[in-house]
Amino acid sequence: MRDVVVPLADLVLGARCAGCGAMALSLCRPCGISIRPDPTVAWPDPSPDSLRGPAPVVPVAAGLNTDVLRRVLVAWKEEGATRLTAVLDLQLAAAVVPHLRPGRPLAIVPVPTSRRSRRQRGSDLVGDLARSTARRLTVTGVDAVVVPALAYARSTRDQAGLGAADRRANLDGAFRLDRRDGLQGRDVVVVDDILTTGSTVGEAVRVLTAAGQRPLGVSVVAATPRLPETRR
Numbered sequence: 001m002r003d004v005v006v007p008l009a010d011l012v013l014g015a016r017c018a019g020c021g022a023m024a025l026s027l028c029r030p031c032g033i034s035i036r037p038d039p040t041v042a043w044p045d046p047s048p049d050s051l052r053g054p055a056p057v058v059p060v061a062a063g064l065n066t067d068v069l070r071r072v073l074v075a076w077k078e079e080g081a082t083r084l085t086a087v088l089d090l091q092l093a094a095a096v097v098p099h100l101r102p103g104r105p106l107a108i109v110p111v112p113t114s115r116r117s118r119r120q121r122g123s124d125l126v127g128d129l130a131r132s133t134a135r136r137l138t139v140t141g142v143d144a145v146v147v148p149a150l151a152y153a154r155s156t157r158d159q160a161g162l163g164a165a166d167r168r169a170n171l172d173g174a175f176r177l178d179r180r181d182g183l184q185g186r187d188v189v190v191v192d193d194i195l196t197t198g199s200t201v202g203e204a205v206r207v208l209t210a211a212g213q214r215p216l217g218v219s220v221v222a223a224t225p226r227l228p229e230t231r232r
């Protein structure tokens with residue numbers, strides 16, 4: 001019986017744990033426990049100038065981009081498992097909380113999604129994740145809105161597979177301020193899914209700072225542990 005039930009459930013519901021492949025609606029319990037958010041300051045080394053000063057824009061990650069969390073992010077980002085937004089929003093919300101100031105409303109600014117990735121993935125994944133995260137924070141009483149303030153100013157290459165220097169060059173001047181409605185009177189936090197070299201969030205912070213909206217912090221689901229750079 002089990003032989004029949006398992007593949008059928010898989011076919012109908014995609015009912016596999018994204019962390020280990022066991023039967024589960026999105027994540028099995030052990031995998032869920034293993035990625036419990038642990039918000040940690042995650043400065044990339046070297047860190048982008050725009051994050052360092054004048055007031056540091058501190059990056060906080062809910063976890064590391066390894067093991068179960070990495071597999072969940074790959075399934076969400078590359079394999080169309082958008083149902084995992086409902087798992088990852090808890091991670092991102094936990095990474096936003098350390099930036100909250102009592103009584104201050106919050107504007108969450110997602111890094112923009114390129115046209116290429118919107119086409120490949122069929123949606124604005126980080127924007128959707130930001131909106132889901134804002135709803136989660138709102139439920140807990142935080143006045144949080146998503147302001148899609150940034151847009152691409154030009155086309156870029158896919159960051160995956162580029163070394164740190166190429167990533168910086170690829171993103172340099174890549175974003176522009178698209179709108180500022182909704183930012184006034186709110187603390188600004190930039191969000192993204194994964195922080196690797198910090199080039200993407202660094203460019204987002206640079207543009208917002210130039211527009212007079214210096215963010216308080218950066219929040220990401222996961223930080224990628226840095227390997228020694230081999231490409232120059």
Ligand SMILES: [Zn+2]
Nearest residue numbers: 017020028031
């Ligand atoms: Zn699992």
